[in-house]
Amino acid sequence: MKAVVCKSWGPPESLVIEDRPPLEAGPGKVVVSVKTASVKFSDTLLIQNKYQTKPELPFIPGGEVTGVVKSVGAGVEGWKVGDRVSAQTTYGGYAEEVIADPDRLSAIPESVDFAEATGLSSSYGTSYYALVDRGQLRAGETLLVLGAAGGVGLAAVEIGKVLGAKVIACASSEEKLAVCRARGADETINYVSEDMRARVKSITKGKGVDVVYDPVGGPYSELALRDMAWGGRHLVIGFTAGEIPKIPLNLPLVKGCSIVGVWIGAFAKHDPARHRANTKEVWKLFAEGKIKPHVHASFPLEKAADALNALTGRKVAGKVVLTPGV
Numbered sequence: 121m122k123a124v125v126c127k128s129w130g131p132p133e134s135l136v137i138e139d140r141p142p143l144e145a146g147p148g149k150v151v152v153s154v155k156t157a158s159v160k161f162s163d164t165l166l167i168q169n170k171y172q173t174k175p176e177l178p179f180i181p182g183g184e185v186t187g188v189v190k191s192v193g194a195g196v197e198g199w200k201v202g203d204r205v206s207a208q209t210t211y212g213g214y215a216e217e218v219i220a221d222p223d224r225l226s227a228i229p230e231s232v233d234f235a236e237a238t239g240l241s242s243s244y245g246t247s248y249y250a251l252v253d254r255g256q257l258r259a260g261e262t263l264l265v266l267g268a269a270g271g272v273g274l275a276a277v278e279i280g281k282v283l284g285a286k287v288i289a290c291a292s293s294e295e296k297l298a299v300c301r302a303r304g305a306d307e308t309i310n311y312v313s314e315d316m317r318a319r320v321k322s323i324t325k326g327k328g329v330d331v332v333y334d335p336v337g338g339p340y341s342e343l344a345l346r347d348m349a350w351g352g353r354h355l356v357i358g359f360t361a362g363e364i365p366k367i368p369l370n371l372p373l374v375k376g377c378s379i380v381g382v383w384i385g386a387f388a389k390h391d392p393a394r395h396r397a398n399t400k401e402v403w404k405l406f407a408e409g410k411i412k413p414h415v416h417a418s419f420p421l422e423k424a425a426d427a428l429n430a431l432t433g434r435k436v437a438g439k440v441v442l443t444p445g446v
Contacts, residue, residue, distance in 0.1 A: 122444065123215035124424045127178040129169040132425035132432075135181075143217045145193035150220050152187040152205060156418070157213040157442040158239035159427045160184075160271065161335075161360050167428075173385070175211055181424075182213020182442075184242045186234040196222050204228040206237055210385075214424055216444045223396070226403055235415050237406075238441045239271060242384070244402045244411060245395075246357065247275035250333060250382040251283060252398070255353045259284025261330035264320065264347065266340050267360055268305065269296030271439040276333040277303050278411045285331070288323060290316060290340075292434060299414060299437040311340060320347040328375075333357065341365040345377070352377040414438030 125138050145151045163181045165171040189203040199205070199222055206228055207213075207220040228237050251257040263280040267273045268289035280287040281304040289305035291297050297308040309319045320329060328349035334341055338361025345354050345367060354377060359365075372379055388395040405411045416438040419427040427440050 121216040122421055123180050124182075124421060124442075125178050125180055126167045126175075129167065129177075132164065132167065132428035135167065135425055137422055140215075143190075143219055145191040145196075145219070147194045148196060148222070149193040150189055150196060150199055150207075150222055150225065151191045152185060152207050152218050152220055152225075153190045154185045154187040154213065154216055154218055154444050155234040156186050156238040157182045157215075157444065158184040158242060158271075159419075159424075159431065159440040159442060160239070160242070161358065161431050164428050164432050172383070180212045180215050180218075182215070182218070183210050184208050184239055185213040185218055186228060186238045187218075190217065198222065199225060204230065204232075204234075206241055208241055208388075214421065214442060214444075216421070223392075226399060229407070232406075235418055235441050235443070236413050238413075238415075239439050240402060240406060240413060241399050243271040243439060244275040244279065244406075244413070245399055246272050246382065246384045247279050247333070248398050248402050249384050249387055249395075250355045250357060251276060251279055251331070253387075253394070254380045254382050255331045255333070255355050257283050257285055257331050260286075262286045262288065262324055262327075262349070263331045263333060264288045264290065264329040264344055265300075265305075265333045266290050266311075266344060267334075267336040268300045268308075269293075269437040270335060270360065271436075272335050272357060273333070274300065274303055274414055274438055275411070277305050279405075280333075282405060282410050288320065288329065291437075296437045303412075303414065316340070316343055317347055324349070328352065331355065335360055337361045337365050338363040339365070342367055342371070345371050345375075345379075348375050348377045350376050354379045356381050416440055418443050420444075
């Protein structure tokens with residue numbers, strides 16, 4: 121099988137394509153023939169040794185795929201060869217085959233496109249966990265989404281609307297904001313050309329926002345925190361701006377607000393039962409048509425570096441996938 125391998129820390133161009141032996145399903149494991157693999161911003165950090173988890177070299181990036189079960193190991197129940205599945209794998213997804221744990225598989229109906237289903241559990245799972253468990257977002261509250269045109273950002277926009285919130289989407293171009301509006305955003309702010317704080321104050325009539333969904337970091341985090349309503353919750357998702365902000369702690373004091381960390385990988389390990397329940401709820405929302413992932417572009421396996429560079433170049437609205445199975 122072909123696989124994209126990180127042999128040394130570096131930019132996407134340092135990744136190599138290798139031919140490897142076909143995988144075998146050991147006891148308690150499943151081998152999935154990969155149709156599409158989710159490309160995430162965290163992958164760009166992983167290959168540079170800048171992420172909070174540190175895989176050993178060499179490794180194959182890619183934490184979530186869709187595909188078809190190729191083989192089933194001894195002791196595995198509930199799955200059979202030929203099943204269409206989404207698999208959360210941590211690593212190994214940028215390949216034609218990947219080994220997965222049975223309890224990290226979700227069934228994909230025949231009517232669902234593989235690319236559309238890719239990343240559903242991670243991007244929408246992250247946003248669901250953030251807004252429901254960590255942010256406790258309630259109907260009638262106002263949600264501010266930074267980086268709203270990204271994969272997790274668009275997921276937050278859609279889930280925020282499902283929960284009954286008023287959603288303000290922030291992004292860096294009119295094209296990206298148009299995608300956000302198509303996904304249900306009530307208001308949009310171009311934080312490159314507009315004064316974000318002035319716009320938030322105008323939209324909320326001076327009250328501020330109840331929840332901030334922040335996968336961006338950099339200078340926007342403090343600006344958003346200053347726009348927080350009393351008792352608000354600032355959800356820290358990630359730092360796609362590249363800078364981890366240093367927040368003045370007098371801000372949460374005077375606003376009576378909370379700064380809340382969101383790391384779905386750690387959550388899945390600490391509370392696997394709750395994580396599985398959340399994943400089922402996300403797939404239920406998908407089946408009911410209440411959420412609909414937006415696929416910006418797909419790349420062949422050999423163009424993995426181009427896919428990652430599209431993310432870091434801020435050229436993406438929605439998600440990007442690799443298609444080793446096409």
